[in-house]
Amino acid sequence: MNNSSLYIGPTALPALAALLARPGTTRVAVLADTNTVRLCYPKLQPHLPADHLLIEMSAGEEHKTLATCERVWAELTEHQFDRHSVLVCLGGGVVTDLGGFCAALYKRGLRCVVVPTTLLAQVDAGIGGKTGVDFQGYKNHLGVFQLPEAVCIEPEFLATLDPRELRAGYAEVVKHWLIADSDAFVQGRQQGMFVEDWALVVQASVAIKQAIVAQDPLERGPRKLLNFGHTVGHALESYLLGQAGRAVLHGEAVAAGMVCEAWLSVQKGLLTERELDQIETFLFSVFEKVQFVTLETDAIAELARQDKKNQGATINCTLLEGIGRGVYDQPVTVAELAESLRYYHRL
Incomplete structure (x- = not known):
């Protein structure tokens, strides 16, 4: 996989404008959702060609589907976009995941640039070339690895x-x-959400993810570390998304998943009780508890059978062998995942 160009800070949007002005670029489309059209598109617009196409999708995880992709592909086809055209994905994780997926499949590969507008997208979803959509209730069940041509991160979007x-x-x-x-982590426990300069936080977090992805672009080994909190988190997010009025944000589910998987790390003899207490105390100081009832834990845990890291009937989880040291390909059972959810529920 080729590397993406990465721009962070005030140079990001001018760099995008220069990229789009390169000879040979035929058309430019911007994919944005109903929120980013209103809040972020006006700041991006001066850096775009005057004749660009704006494609608007509905905001929310529930719209991260093949049906939305079909509408995007139909617009690109109607306006005769070719493989020398560029799709600019302006938004959070839903837009960057879905837009990258659409670009990767359209005519076997449309040029793509990611402009992430949420903190989650700037430090995670927009970095590393994972694309995808949800399918039949399973999070990111369909997708491909396809690095964008560039990632342009403007931290000022976080103010929206x-x-x-x-x-x-x-x-x-x-x-x-x-x-x-x-x-x-030690420094983060002291500052919590009281961050003066989010650009520094974004740069440091992106550096961690880039270093891991560079070792393993296709997630056959060390890149699995980035799934810590996600085996339980994705199952919880998928389950609640299917319950009317109970959907949680991805990061909220991951925070719950990190508590559960840290507890599992203790049960496997990898993490100390003291470290678990530090993780729990910090996470609960920032995140509200995700609500579910004990009777739902088995159904939530069952969804992990479809986790993308699994091998056959083995559920592979990323755990911690100490704070700051992840370990991947740790086998867990559905029963253990359900017990971790019950532990979380009792806290």
Whole structure:
């Protein structure tokens, strides 16, 4: 896989404009959702060709589907986009995942640039070339690895987020600390969400993810570390998305998943009770508890049977062998996952 160009800060959008102005670029489309069209598109627009096409999708995880992809592909086809055209994905994780997927499949590969606008997308979803859509209730069940041509991160977009969205993205920052940077976790426990300069947080978090992805672009080994909190988190998110009025944000589910998987790490003899207490105390100081009832734990855990890291009937989980040291391909059972959810519920 080729590397993406990465721009962070005030140079990001001018760099995008220069990229789009390169000779040979035929058309430019911007994919945005109903939120980013209103809040972020006006800031991006001056950096776009005057004749660009705006494609608007509905906001929310429930719209991260093949049906939405079909509408995007139909618009690109109607306006005669070719493989020398560029799709600019302006939004959070739903837009960057779905837009990258659409670009990868359209005519076997449309040029793609990601402009992530949420903290979650800037530190995680927009980095590393994972694309995908949800299918039959399973999170990111369909997807491909396809690095975008460039990732342009403008931290000023974070000012458009409400506190809940910003907090959800922070879960992925904490995940990076727990799997790879114990010193940052210590500092993070002191500052919490009281961050003066989000650009510095984004840069440091992106550096962790890039270093891991560079070792293993196709997630056959070390890149699995980035799934800490996600085996339980994806199952919980998928289950609640299917319950009317109970959907949670991805980062909220991952925060719950990190508590569960840290507890599993203790049960496997990898993590100390003291470290678990530090992780729990910090996460619950930032994130509200995700609500479900004990009777639902078995059904939630069952969804992990479809986790993408699994091998045959074995559910492979990423756990911690200490704060700042993740370990991947740790086999767990559905019963153990259900018990971890019951543990979380009792806290």
